[in-house]
Every structure is written in C-alpha cells, then in structure tokens.
Amino acid sequence: MKSLPLLLTATCLLMCSCQSAYYGAMEKFGVHKRDILVDRVEDAREAQEEAKEQFESAFEEFLAVSEVDVSQLKVTYDRLQAAFDDSESKANAVKSRIEAIEEVSEALFKEWEGELDQYTSKELRAVSAGQLESTQKLSKNLIQAMDSAASKMDPVLNAFRDQVLFLKHNLNAQAIAALNKTSLALRDEVEVLIKQMEASIDEANAFVAQMRSE
Known part of the structure; x- marks a missing residue:
C-alpha cells in the first residue's frame, strides 16, 4: 500500500x-498554448452541441414508448438501448473535452504568470497582467458553465438507464404504462439540461470570440 x-x-x-x-x-x-486552448474550447462546444441533440433525440425515443404495440417491445428495447448508449458516449465526450480545457488553461496561465517577471516595462507588464486576469476569469466562467451542464447529464442518463433496464426485464403492457409515466416526469430534468447546455455553448462562443479578438 x-x-x-x-x-x-x-x-x-x-x-x-x-x-x-x-x-x-x-x-x-x-x-502556442493559447491556440490549443481555443481549439479545445471549440471541440468542447461541438461535443456539447452533439450531446444536446442526442439527449433531445433520446428523450423523444423514450416518450414514443407509450405508442408502441406490445409485440414491438423487443425492437423498442433495442432502439432505446442504442439511444442510451449514444447518450452516454456523448456525455463522456463532453466531460473529456472539459478536462482537456482545464489541462491546457492551467499550463497557459502558469506560463503566462511566470513570463510577467521578464518584462522590463512596467506599463507593458501591467497591460499583460490585466489581460491574464481577464482571460482567467473568462476561462473560469466557461469551465463553471460546462461543469454545471455536465452535472445535469448524469441524472438524466441514470433515468434513461433505469428505463432501459425496466423495459428489458418487463416486456409487457405494464412496462409501457410505467415507462410513459417516468418519461413524462423526466421532462423537466431534460429541459433544464438542454437550457444549461445551451448556456454553456453560448459561453464557449463568447470565450472563442474574445480570444480571437485579442
């Protein structure tokens, strides 16, 4: 040990x-690290957009269970399992992208802070220090927005997983009624998730625009 x-x-x-x-x-x-950071934010934004679309599509699949004939439940189960797997994959991609942003931003800011001491001009050093502080705030806000959206994915994924498992274990009419009820109850959580992801995407757009304008 x-x-x-x-x-x-x-x-x-x-x-x-x-x-x-x-x-x-x-x-x-x-x-440079700054370029890599911008690229990774763009990658994370794309991953979030894909995840957002996937979660919306998956939720529609789960809602549609109420209209399925009992004889088609096995086919429906396979379709819902695939929708869940895709949603989980997209969620993991988003989380991975966030970690990549945190990694490069930490390296960038550490390097930037160290290089401030190399200035001989107090005026230029002050300007650079101000830009560093501004960029750090932008990065912090972005990561917080992304983390907030990512945290909303797990409860929805858990609910999706529960429904897939329940349908797997109960391929009958009672399963349709139960899943319809839980899907409708999940609507609010999905709506909150989508809004959070849209806010995070907007934050990423603002970050990229700001970084490219400097």
Whole structure:
C-alpha cells in the first residue's frame, strides 16, 4: 500500500512530462498554448452541441414508448438501448473535452504568470497582467458553465438507464404504462439540461470570440 502514493506521483510526473513535451513540440510549429486552448474550447462546444441533440433525440425515443404495440417491445428495447448508449458516449465526450480545457488553461496561465517577471516595462507588464486576469476569469466562467451542464447529464442518463433496464426485464403492457409515466416526469430534468447546455455553448462562443479578438 505504501507504494501506491509513489506510483501515483510517478504517473502524474509522467503525464506532466508528456504534456510539456506535447506543448513544446506544438510551439516549434508555431502553435502556442493559447491556440490549443481555443481549439479545445471549440471541440468542447461541438461535443456539447452533439450531446444536446442526442439527449433531445433520446428523450423523444423514450416518450414514443407509450405508442408502441406490445409485440414491438423487443425492437423498442433495442432502439432505446442504442439511444442510451449514444447518450452516454456523448456525455463522456463532453466531460473529456472539459478536462482537456482545464489541462491546457492551467499550463497557459502558469506560463503566462511566470513570463510577467521578464518584462522590463512596467506599463507593458501591467497591460499583460490585466489581460491574464481577464482571460482567467473568462476561462473560469466557461469551465463553471460546462461543469454545471455536465452535472445535469448524469441524472438524466441514470433515468434513461433505469428505463432501459425496466423495459428489458418487463416486456409487457405494464412496462409501457410505467415507462410513459417516468418519461413524462423526466421532462423537466431534460429541459433544464438542454437550457444549461445551451448556456454553456453560448459561453464557449463568447470565450472563442474574445480570444480571437485579442
């Protein structure tokens, strides 16, 4: 057990080393951390847009169960399972994109703060420090918006999973009635999720626009 902290430390050091090597290699091609950050925010925005569309589509699939004939429940189950799998995959992609943004923003700001001491002009240093603070606030707001939207995905995914499992275990008329009731109850949670994701997408758009204007 004592070796576990050492293993974790070694893993972290290796990851940091790999990240530094990656950023260093990219800079040799003229691609700086700031550029990588903007690209990753754009990737996260696209992932959120795809997830938003998938969750809306999946919810419609679950609502449609009430109109399905009992003889078609097996086919319906397969369709709902696929919709759930796609939703879970899109949700994981969003979370992965957020982690990538946090990683590069941390590296960017650490580098930026260190380089402030290299200025000989107090005026230029003050301007750069102000830009750093502004960019940090933008990044913080963006990540908070994305995390807030991401946190709303899990309850909806859990509800989707419950319905898929229930239908799998109960391919009968009672299952249709039960799923219709729970799907309708889920409507508010889905609507909140969609609004949160739209707000997060807007935040990403604002971040990219601001970064590209500087």
